[in-house]
Amino acid sequence: MRQSKGIEKERSFIMALQIMKERNTGKINTVTIGATQEQGGTRTSVVTVGGDTALPFLQFEGNFPNQPVIAMEVQSRVPEQWNEIVKEPFADVLSDPAAWAKKCVEDYGAQLIYLKLSGADPDLENYTTKQCVKIVKDVLAAVGVPLIVVGCGNDEKDNQVMPAVAEAAAGENLLLGVAGKDNYKSIVAAAMVHHHNVIALTPCDINICKQLNILITEMGLGLDRIIIDPGAGALGYGIEYTYSILERERLGALQGDSMLSTPVIASVGYEAWRAKEANAPENEFPSFGKQAERGILWEAMTATALLQGGIHIIVMRHPEAINLAQKNIAELMAPQAI
Amino acid sequence: MILIGEKVNGMFKVIGKAVAEWDPRPIQDMAKQQETAGAHYLDINTGPKAEDQVKTLKWMSEVVQEVTDLPLCLDCTNLDAVEAALKILKHPGMINSCKCEQNEIDRLFPLAVEHQAAIIGLCMNNKGVPKSAEDRAAFAMELVANADAYGLPFEDLYLDPIALPVNVAQEHAVEVLETIRQIKTLSNPAPRTVIGLSNVSQRTPHRPIINRTFAIMAMAAGLDSAILDVLDEPLVDAIATARLIMNKDIYCDSYQKVFRQHSI
Numbered sequence: 001m002r003q004s005k006g007i008e009k010e011r012s013f014i015m016a017l018q019i020m021k022e023r024n025t026g027k028i029n030t031v032t033i034g035a036t037q038e039q040g041g042t043r044t045s046v047v048t049v050g051g052d053t054a055l056p057f058l059q060f061e062g063n064f065p066n067q068p069v070i071a072m073e074v075q076s077r078v079p080e081q082w083n084e085i086v087k088e089p090f091a092d093v094l095s096d097p098a099a100w101a102k103k104c105v106e107d108y109g110a111q112l113i114y115l116k117l118s119g120a121d122p123d124l125e126n127y128t129t130k131q132c133v134k135i136v137k138d139v140l141a142a143v144g145v146p147l148i149v150v151g152c153g154n155d156e157k158d159n160q161v162m163p164a165v166a167e168a169a170a171g172e173n174l175l176l177g178v179a180g181k182d183n184y185k186s187i188v189a190a191a192m193v194h195h196h197n198v199i200a201l202t203p204c205d206i207n208i209c210k211q212l213n214i215l216i217t218e219m220g221l222g223l224d225r226i227i228i229d230p231g232a233g234a235l236g237y238g239i240e241y242t243y244s245i246l247e248r249e250r251l252g253a254l255q256g257d258s259m260l261s262t263p264v265i266a267s268v269g270y271e272a273w274r275a276k277e278a279n280a281p282e283n284e285f286p287s288f289g290k291q292a293e294r295g296i297l298w299e300a301m302t303a304t305a306l307l308q309g310g311i312h313i314i315v316m317r318h319p320e321a322i323n324l325a326q327k328n329i330a331e332l333m334a335p336q337a338i
Numbered sequence: 339m340i341l342i343g344e345k346v347n348g349m350f351k352v353i354g355k356a357v358a359e360w361d362p363r364p365i366q367d368m369a370k371q372q373e374t375a376g377a378h379y380l381d382i383n384t385g386p387k388a389e390d391q392v393k394t395l396k397w398m399s400e401v402v403q404e405v406t407d408l409p410l411c412l413d414c415t416n417l418d419a420v421e422a423a424l425k426i427l428k429h430p431g432m433i434n435s436c437k438c439e440q441n442e443i444d445r446l447f448p449l450a451v452e453h454q455a456a457i458i459g460l461c462m463n464n465k466g467v468p469k470s471a472e473d474r475a476a477f478a479m480e481l482v483a484n485a486d487a488y489g490l491p492f493e494d495l496y497l498d499p500i501a502l503p504v505n506v507a508q509e510h511a512v513e514v515l516e517t518i519r520q521i522k523t524l525s526n527p528a529p530r531t532v533i534g535l536s537n538v539s540q541r542t543p544h545r546p547i548i549n550r551t552f553a554i555m556a557m558a559a560g561l562d563s564a565i566l567d568v569l570d571e572p573l574v575d576a577i578a579t580a581r582l583i584m585n586k587d588i589y590c591d592s593y594q595k596v597f598r599q600h601s602i
């Protein structure tokens with residue numbers, strides 16, 4: 001008798017705990033990348049991101065119809081500067097972007113390929129527009145997953161290459177990059193004409209990020225075709241700036257600011273593997289521990305921290321880091337009963 | 339800042355005539371204009387001349403809902419008319435308004451809860467508008483206590499400290515600002531605040547500048563919404579700017595345009 005009274009008391013205490021739920025009026029847009037045959041493309045799968053109606057992974061107060069995805073990075077030239085640990089899983093395919101992409105999909109389960117046309121750089125191989133288009137077509141033929149295609153970073157060259165890529169891949173519903181504040185018109189125009197999506201990149205500045213979305217939509221490209229890149233910083237190298245901008249953006253979106261409601265992409269692999277801590281050999285820095293593990297964790301930790309800020313597409317390199325991030329996403333997306 | 343467009347009101351000539359002739363077009367045009375200008379709610383008022391308030395308010399609500407998805411703010415002292423119009427709203431609206439009189443509260447608060455409508459509570463009773471902030475806040479507290487008793491979410495209670503014309507009731511304005519500050523401390527989450535902005539400039543030859551100035555001062559005191567002339571572009575620009583300065587919206591060069599596209 002006494003015991004059951006105790007339980008009752010406990011139960012009434014539990015009943016009195018009220019879960020605080022934020023009522024949000026806005027939500028993150030959804031963006032779809034890729035098109036199947038019925039949709040006018042040749043992809044065997046498509047990827048949709050966004051649709052979140054609450055802070056990242058707070059499933060008890062919102063909906064998360066699409067989980068964050070990882071895009072594996074492929075370059076159009078051998079990335080000599082990459083750390084040996086990152087090159088090793090792709091050692092046999094680094095000089096062939098199509099085979100590289102195929103390996104990412106078949107061996108490592110990539111849902112998206114991020115193809116960087118680095119070889120177009122006038123200071124490197126200086127591939128012609130025609131060569132770049134061929135590389136994109138070869139990758140499209142080699143894999144069935146949707147593609148993200150970005151230029152080499154030289155505005156003048158990218159303005160020649162990307163419209164040609166957009167035209168050659170018309171119907172594939174690519175995600176094209178990158179549109180910046182001072183150079184967005186030609187890529188946005190190409191995306192509009194050939195029905196692709198666009199990455200809007202701003203270097204860690206939410207005000208310019210918002211303004212760039214406005215400028216792009218004023219050209220006529222729908223908000224549902226824009227993904228923003230906040231210019232991520234890696235762990236130890238400015239990640240907290242990115243994190244707070246992501247949070248601010250998410251809060252703005254949830255409060256109804258449509259110009260901040262675009263999903264987010266982040267170049268985690270590039271940023272993480274630029275860090276000294278990811279690359280420094282153990283014999284030079286014994287207190288850092290083993291370089292291979294450290295580098296992989298540097299990439300995985302950068303990804304997981306930014307996931308908490310609300311990124312939707314994570315561009316990554318190392319298969320083991322990707323595994324860790326995927327496991328983390330699966331756990332975060334598991335339904336939580338509150 | 340929630341903008342409640344004031345123009346679908348029988349007191350205005352064009353609308354008054356449309357109401358008298360049962361002509362939906364001018365009413366619908368005004369609704370659309372206010373939506374484009376950035377209104378979040380549309381105030382619907384039959385004006386004093388409508389013979390059958392129940393029928394007229396319902397008809398006005400119907401014709402406005404034919405052309406816009408914006409929620410409506412039912413502005414009528416006839417409680418039967420408000421109740422009838424609430425029943426045909428497509429989106430949860432707002433009741434405008436309820437004085438701090440227990441019989442009104444007992445009728446309107448349950449209706450608001452039933453229809454998930456917001457409700458404007460006036461910081462006054464049948465005796466009129468109090469002069470001091472303290473007396474206004476006392477009415478506000480009574481309305482908050484009733485919201486709690488009736489299960490009306492505090493965010494759905496919009497307390498109106500009653501702004502009066504500055505030319506004839508000058509000493510009230512500063513009391514209104516102080517009341518807004520006090521209202522925001524009454525509960526957690528706090529009740530919302532609203533004013534009938536255009537009131538403050540009634541019968542003065544300087545209406546736009548008085549409205550704008552008071553709007554911004556009231557926002558700094560914690561004002562959440564206003565019934566106002568949303569077609570007054572400089573007024574909306576000033577409100578958008580005040581929100582930036584208070585760090586409520588994220589800055590961008592086109593912020594005035596973005597503010598007008600905000601949903602609530």
